[in-house]
Amino acid sequence: MALILNDYLIVSTIIFIIGLVGVLRRKNLIMLFFATEIMLNAVNIALAAISKFHGDLTGQMFAFFIVAIAASEVAIGLGLLILWYKRYNTINLDSLQNMKG
Amino acid sequence: METYLYIALFSPLVGSLFAGLFGNSERKVFTGVVTSMLLGVSMISSLILLNYIFVTSDIIHVKLMDWIVIGNINIPYGFVVDHVSVVMMVVVTIVSTMVHIHSIGYMDHDRSFNRFFSYLSAFVFSMMVLVMSDNFLGLFIGWEGVGLCSWLLIGFWYHKKDQPTTKDIYNSPYSTLSPYSSISPSYAANEAFIMNRVADLGMLVGIFLIYWNIGSLQYDIVFDKIGELNSMTVVLIACTLFIGAMGKSAQFPFNTWLANAMEGPTPVSALIHAATMVTAGVYLIVRANEIFTVVPEVGYFIASLGAFVAFGAATMALVATNMKKIIAYSTLSQLGYMFVAGGLGAYWVALFHLATHAFFKSVLFLGAGNVMHATNDEINIKKMGGLYKHMKSTAIIMIIASVALSGIYPFAGFFSKDLILEVAFGTHSYILWTVLWITAGLTAFYSFRLIMYVFFGKENYDKEKVHPHETYAFVIASMAPLAILAMIAGFFKDSYVKLVTNTLPKLNIHVSPETVNILIAITSFIALGGIAFAVFVFIKKGGYFSDKLQNRFYFKTLANQYYMPHLIDKLINKPYLKLSKYCFKVIDSKIIDAIVDTIATTIYKGGENSRIMQTANLSTALKWMTFGLVAFIVFVVVYLNLIVRG
Amino acid sequence: MFEMVAFYIFSFLTIVMFLITVMSKNVLYSLSSLAAGMIFISAFFFLLDADFLGVVQIVVYTGAVMALYAFGMMFFDSIKDVKESVINPKITFVLSGLIALVIVAVFAAPIIADNISAYYPIHKEYGNIQDVGLVLFTKYLIPFEVAAVMLLVAMIGGIILAGKKMDVSITTMPEDEIDAYKHMIEETKDKRWH
Numbered sequence: 023m024a025l026i027l028n029d030y031l032i033v034s035t036i037i038f039i040i041g042l043v044g045v046l047r048r049k050n051l052i053m054l055f056f057a058t059e060i061m062l063n064a065v066n067i068a069l070a071a072i073s074k075f076h077g078d079l080t081g082q083m084f085a086f087f088i089v090a091i092a093a094s095e096v097a098i099g100l101g102l103l104i105l106w107y108k109r110y111n112t113i114n115l116d117s118l119q120n121m122k123g
Numbered sequence: 124m125e126t127y128l129y130i131a132l133f134s135p136l137v138g139s140l141f142a143g144l145f146g147n148s149e150r151k152v153f154t155g156v157v158t159s160m161l162l163g164v165s166m167i168s169s170l171i172l173l174n175y176i177f178v179t180s181d182i183i184h185v186k187l188m189d190w191i192v193i194g195n196i197n198i199p200y201g202f203v204v205d206h207v208s209v210v211m212m213v214v215v216t217i218v219s220t221m222v223h224i225h226s227i228g229y230m231d232h233d234r235s236f237n238r239f240f241s242y243l244s245a246f247v248f249s250m251m252v253l254v255m256s257d258n259f260l261g262l263f264i265g266w267e268g269v270g271l272c273s274w275l276l277i278g279f280w281y282h283k284k285d286q287p288t289t290k291d292i293y294n295s296p297y298s299t300l301s302p303y304s305s306i307s308p309s310y311a312a313n314e315a316f317i318m319n320r321v322a323d324l325g326m327l328v329g330i331f332l333i334y335w336n337i338g339s340l341q342y343d344i345v346f347d348k349i350g351e352l353n354s355m356t357v358v359l360i361a362c363t364l365f366i367g368a369m370g371k372s373a374q375f376p377f378n379t380w381l382a383n384a385m386e387g388p389t390p391v392s393a394l395i396h397a398a399t400m401v402t403a404g405v406y407l408i409v410r411a412n413e414i415f416t417v418v419p420e421v422g423y424f425i426a427s428l429g430a431f432v433a434f435g436a437a438t439m440a441l442v443a444t445n446m447k448k449i450i451a452y453s454t455l456s457q458l459g460y461m462f463v464a465g466g467l468g469a470y471w472v473a474l475f476h477l478a479t480h481a482f483f484k485s486v487l488f489l490g491a492g493n494v495m496h497a498t499n500d501e502i503n504i505k506k507m508g509g510l511y512k513h514m515k516s517t518a519i520i521m522i523i524a525s526v527a528l529s530g531i532y533p534f535a536g537f538f539s540k541d542l543i544l545e546v547a548f549g550t551h552s553y554i555l556w557t558v559l560w561i562t563a564g565l566t567a568f569y570s571f572r573l574i575m576y577v578f579f580g581k582e583n584y585d586k587e588k589v590h591p592h593e594t595y596a597f598v599i600a601s602m603a604p605l606a607i608l609a610m611i612a613g614f615f616k617d618s619y620v621k622l623v624t625n626t627l628p629k630l631n632i633h634v635s636p637e638t639v640n641i642l643i644a645i646t647s648f649i650a651l652g653g654i655a656f657a658v659f660v661f662i663k664k665g666g667y668f669s670d671k672l673q674n675r676f677y678f679k680t681l682a683n684q685y686y687m688p689h690l691i692d693k694l695i696n697k698p699y700l701k702l703s704k705y706c707f708k709v710i711d712s713k714i715i716d717a718i719v720d721t722i723a724t725t726i727y728k729g730g731e732n733s734r735i736m737q738t739a740n741l742s743t744a745l746k747w748m749t750f751g752l753v754a755f756i757v758f759v760v761v762y763l764n765l766i767v768r769g
Numbered sequence: 770m771f772e773m774v775a776f777y778i779f780s781f782l783t784i785v786m787f788l789i790t791v792m793s794k795n796v797l798y799s800l801s802s803l804a805a806g807m808i809f810i811s812a813f814f815f816l817l818d819a820d821f822l823g824v825v826q827i828v829v830y831t832g833a834v835m836a837l838y839a840f841g842m843m844f845f846d847s848i849k850d851v852k853e854s855v856i857n858p859k860i861t862f863v864l865s866g867l868i869a870l871v872i873v874a875v876f877a878a879p880i881i882a883d884n885i886s887a888y889y890p891i892h893k894e895y896g897n898i899q900d901v902g903l904v905l906f907t908k909y910l911i912p913f914e915v916a917a918v919m920l921l922v923a924m925i926g927g928i929i930l931a932g933k934k935m936d937v938s939i940t941t942m943p944e945d946e947i948d949a950y951k952h953m954i955e956e957t958k959d960k961r962w963h
Contacts (some may be wrong), residue, residue, distance in 0.1 A: 033780045070814055079816075083905065
């Protein structure tokens with residue numbers, strides 16, 4: 023029973039959903055970033071799987087660029103987070119809220 | 124010749140518009156003069172047309188434009204001057220010109236002088252449109268126009284307050300013994316207009332029926348084809364058209380507005396409620412005679428109703444002390460006579476009585492106006508008296524007019540009234556003849572009761588406040604032609620008959636000349652008897668009804684106009700008011716407003732509630748995002764699987 | 770055969786690690802499990818014959834990004850347990866369940882197109898790294914350069930955002946001025962740091 027594309031895609035989806043749950047649940051900003059990383063990685067798996075099963079390099083290139091972007095995003099995100107912490111001394115998500123709804 | 128038609132038709136309109144320019148200014152005499160002159164021009168054109176048609180017996184027909192052309196409907200608009208309309212034109216223009224000149228003198232202390240002449244000329248224009256139209260729809264336009272102008276004119280003094288209705292018979296506006304003709308001028312105007320409007324609904328239905336069955340509204344086409352319709356339709360058409368005529372000519376039950384319309388200025392009553400508007404109903408019957416000859420049963424009903432109204436009005440005039448109301452009831456009575464003639468098929472007789480009545484009734488009203496002007500707008504005849512020596516010309520003119528009204532030879536009323544009685548006798552409607560004969564006696568009596576009370580006897584007015592004086596000379600000069608016509612119009616009967624029987628059917632009643640002479644004798648006898656009774660009882664007793672008589676039941680009923688205004692108020696006004704209030708409070712406010720408000724509230728509340736979605740909370744926003752994402756994916760999958768594949 | 774075993778093991782491990790990341794209350798635990806998960810994901814890449822990508826994943830993600838997170842941890846108070854005050858946890862669970870169901874169902878019955886021709890086909894004769902290199906520096910050159918510029922920008926941004934006073938350059942100052950500078954910093958030290 024060889025592996026087919028579907029299996030990889032299901033795994034990718036499960037990981038993506040775990041990341042999504044983390045995004046929904048987490049109130050700490052750093053944990054939010056972790057969950058975002060999880061989602062990005064899930065997408066990478068899916069892209070690589072599709073690339074292999076169709077014999078195309080495009081998926082791998084896209085995954086590669088996603089890695090690059092994720093790295094820079096983390097850098098900037100952390101920088102901003104540090105500034106926020108210096109100002110407000112908390113990294114709770116609810117402290118970001120200025121409007122009253 | 125068409126030029127004369129247009130001149131006769133449009134000069135009153137020009138006068139009205141010109142006077143209307145000064146509507147808000149103070150009194151300017153030249154508005155009155157200019158409008159009177161333009162009406163004089165119209166009168167001359169009408170007389171020229173009369174002469175032309177009399178000599179050549181030609182009909183002038185102009186088509187103005189293709190008016191309504193939608194789909195299958197094609198109604199052109201035009202005017203026709205034939206034998207009937209030229210008679211009406213002449214009557215209307217002569218009376219209007221004289222009334223205009225009289226008003227220059229009568230309204231000279233009034234603040235809204237210019238506005239009055241604008242309305243009056245507009246009224247004449249509408250009446251000319253009504254009379255000169257060549258199709259039913261043009262007639263209807265003129266019909267509504269005169270209704271509107273009469274509303275404007277009756278309610279001329281709209282700022283007068285409403286009088287409360289009381290049980291006191293000497294002060295209640297519903298009684299003919301009180302100084303008020305109606306609750307207020309604006310109330311009387313509304314009453315007239317609304318009653319006319321309700322009756323016009325019947326006329327509209329008649330017009331619709333005509334168009335639906337025949338396909339055209341032109342008189343010539345309609346009268347050609349009316350014989351082809353089945354008799355039920357024609358009865359319906361005749362009845363509905365007559366309902367319209369009932370409203371304009373104040374037949375029962377639409378009669379209360381006429382007496383109440385005396386709240387307007389007296390020249391208005393002279394023009395509208397004696398000579399022109401109220402005769403529009405008679406004109407309709409005469410014009411549509413070919414419809415009514417097909418259904419003689421409806422004609423007989425019209426005649427009976429006319430006789431009933433004639434008698435009823437005469438009884439109500441017996442006890443009234445409101446001078447203008449007496450004259451108004453006599454108008455109502457004479458309208459009844461005209462409808463008797465029209466109903467019994469003697470259309471040219473009705474038209475003839477219309478013309479003679481216009482002359483003597485309008486001059487009677489104008490004279491009453493002079494009396495009111497002289498006694499500081501007093502309207503109760505019992506508070507006048509002995510005015511003969513102060514106002515000789517007016518008195519003489521009014522006596523001439525009253526004699527003409529009573530139908531004494533050789534004045535005009537004799538020729539027309541006696542003809543009607545002869546027609547009633549000749550068609551074997553003896554009951555109608557008897558009723559009309561008694562009414563003739565009553566007419567003579569109350570006309571001279573009025574004369575006696577006003578001009579002769581003790582002077583009952585307050586000598587300090589009232590200084591009776593004759594009015595301006597030009598006012599008397601304007602009344603003179605009408606008085607003269609009231610005297611001599613009867614002698615034109617033969618040429619008149621020769622003229623109009625080109626269009627109207629000839630009379631085919633066979634009454635032997637001896638019977639005719641006996642009838643004339645009996646009628647003259649009762650008329651003279653009425654006059655004598657009035658004169659001698661007044662000279663002997665100074666009054667007619669003793670105080671004991673005045674407290675009796677029938678006196679009070681007559682004084683309260685058979686309680687008709689009370690009935691109408693209770694049965695129609697009050698329930699309708701309740702219905703209106705209900706419609707407003709429940710249906711309009713609660714249902715319709717609620718529906719509209721609900722729509723608005725839904726949108727607003729929807730927005731309010733959706734605003735909650737807009738928190739600045741990142742967590743909530745992310746939740747909404749995933750929800751949207753899921754919904755979108757579901758939608759796409761469903762779309763692709765079901766719709767594209769399936 | 771081996772492939773399948775490896776696939777299942779690694780998928781199980783990855784899922785467990787990421788679950789810990791998402792569910793844990795301790796920041797450091799979730800950080801560590803995230804790093805572990807990254808490594809296992811690179812195992813997936815190796816399974817999929819994407820060698821270069823697997824290596825890049827370990828070097829960049831686990832090495833650089835996780836290190837960055839670890840350094841970032843130094844700034845925040847990480848001893849305390851994170852208090853997650855979710856207003857309505859039911860919404861979260863229901864929503865997550867729905868999403869899971871829907872997406873798994875979607876992928877269980879995938880819409881697979883038939884006629885897909887590869888733009889940049891994989892050449893099995895030379896290894897994956899050569900293949901990637903060939904495509905990267907010819908067809909994807911411009912995105913490559915742009916990504917480089919973006920990384921430069923991110924680096925500068927990171928330095929500026931997180932750095933302390935940078936208007937004075939200590940390396941070019943003489944000795945005594947450095948001491949004076951240090952005293953000044955001590956006195957105006959941000960008292961909010963504890």
